[in-house]
Amino acid sequence: MDVIELRADLHNMIDKISDSNVLNAVKTLLSGKTAKHVDWWNTISEEERAEILQGLAEADCGDLILHEEVMAKYKKWL
DSSP states (O other), X not given: OOHHHHHHHHHHHHHTXXXXXXXXXXXXXXXXXXXXXXXXXXXXXXXXXXXHHHHHHHHHTTOOOOHHHHHHHTGGGO
């Protein structure tokens, strides 16, 4: 695949994205901001932050599931 075809494929993929979070992530990646040490926390949505904070709070309380248990449960899909 040459550069022109690759660009066309990328344009087509980007044109099909409707999620603004994904578009912002692509923009950040392509603009090189990740290389300038942009804090990823500031690039995610409020919902994603809330979910991460909830998970950390659960972990702090010891509400954890062992990796082995998760792998066994979802083995048929992996």
